[in-house]
Amino acid sequence: MGRITLDKVRKTFGEVEVIPPLDLTIEDGEFVVFVGPSGCGKSTLLRLIAGLEDVSGGQIRIDGEDATMVPPAKRRLAMVFQSYALYPHMSVRKNIAFPMRMAKMPQHEQDRRIEAAAKALNLTDYLDRRPGQLSGGQRQRVAIGRAIVREPAAFLFDEPLSNLDAALRVGMRMEISELHKKLDTTMIYVTHDQVEAMTMADKIVVLRAGHIEQVGSPLELYRTPRNTFVAGFIGSPRMNLIEGAAAADLGAHTMGIRPEHIDVSTGAGQWQGTVGVAEHLGSDTFIHIHGIPGCDPLTVRADGEVSVRHGDTVHLTPQTQHIHRFGADGLRIA
């Protein structure tokens, strides 16, 4: 069980209010991703849940019980740190065994869980090595192993993949998702990478300056962003936000259209612009177009085979059913 409820949780460091009162419910078994720009308070929020920071106000409940004053070790939560925080002088086996040893678990039970975790995480051959002798991905797995043997109520991850290279990151992303399917335990995952958020989450929490901007499933956030901040943050490449006449025509202050929802043609279209940079990724081409009033440059996602060059004139048509409208306050107009 791992249902976590934050009730008007606040955090201040001295005079600075990093987290203004915030409410959030995380259901049992859910994979929740906190996402937001650097410094928005994601780590702080996670550490509040873990108990590594004291709340300045409000209440944290785990499975309905008030855990606000409960020390970290007693909250039945396991955390995987960005730096992995492995114990460098202990072997992998001892690292994984450490929480069980602290809990004075019987040796045979410890051994059983270590075997199981090592098998699940492909670490069986490395149990007698020290963390210093492992690759980044392996260290990451040891840190996860150390977390799963405790059979916690929830896992907390703080940017666990940010020290890995791109290829490994994709692999580990899948492994963590699979682990979640297998264990069916609540996971809270902090990242500033919106691709990680989109691919892994059941529920995304978008934060800005300690405020929750929107909570919802990845597709909900993609389809109906509540405001311009979420619209710009979720989706890659980011949504084009166009101000001025084009938006006013639709009765909005800002008009949003995703790069993948714009049709390009060389003949005719609603807008006309010149190609700045065209990024050919093979599967897709991202074209940055100048000369559209209210948005410079405008990004368009086109077919990989499309042949445009710097300086070409192109015509663009937004797909009307995918246009988002936002008011002067940034909020979505339904």
Added chain:
Amino acid sequence: MATQHSRAAARFMMAPAVFVLLVWMLVPLSLTLIFAFKRFMPLRGDRIESGWDFVTFFPSLDWVGFDNFTRFVSSSAFWPSVVTTLVIVGGVLAISIVFGVLLAMLLDQPMWAQGFVRILVIAPFFVMPTVSALVWKNMFMDPTNGLFAHLWRAFGADPVVWLSDVPTFSIVLIVSWQWLPFATLILLTAIQSLDSEQLEAAEMDGAGPVSRFAFITLPHLSRAITIVILIQTIFLLGVFAEIFVTTGGAFGTRTLTYLIYQRVLESQNVGLGSAGGVYAIILANIVAIFLMRIVGKNLDK
């Protein structure tokens, strides 16, 4: 790590320093070795004719084989001096490491006027051994006017005559006072390099403060502790000034170094003292090799 080329360059640039150091060490070392096998008692009329005698192994002094060596170890003062040396070295090491770790952890806490407090703690290291020993002897340990004597009397107890009742302990105390800052400084830097996420991870794993210290902080400090032991042992084997100005080697505070000093200067037997010096060199090297192994093993991790 280093390429062949940069290693060669490093050797080349270190060469002058190594050369000077070698000469600095080799001349006194070879003089000691030669004298150890000679009869050389200036008061009995043994003379060196000229400075060039060094090259011809001092023809005016008689060779006596291993006489000086056997005489040095068979003297009744030898074994007690070895024991005293070990007690002083061991005592100072124990005090400076136990209290060094405690002080370092204390200084690592955020506190008011942190920089100033740290400088205060480091300060004793910059006081010359002779001066600090005299300050201790006259200001603290003097049985009539010393601060300790006043303190004892304030509680109605008879003042301890430190330097004759507990002479070895007093010297350990004085020397520890000088070396504690060194240990604290090195251990403090080591503690500051400990990743706080490791401690937090241990906290989440259910480790209490004692377990966190035993399983995380102490192993992290092990390398720094070995380095402190290594460096301090080598310096502590040669402790002299603190004994010279306090007990003058009396009351069982005669260390190996002090015994050698007495043989050479008080009994004016250079040959015998030199033989003692050779023993001291061998002892120091045994310790050094032993410690280098430990450090080497630690550094490999």
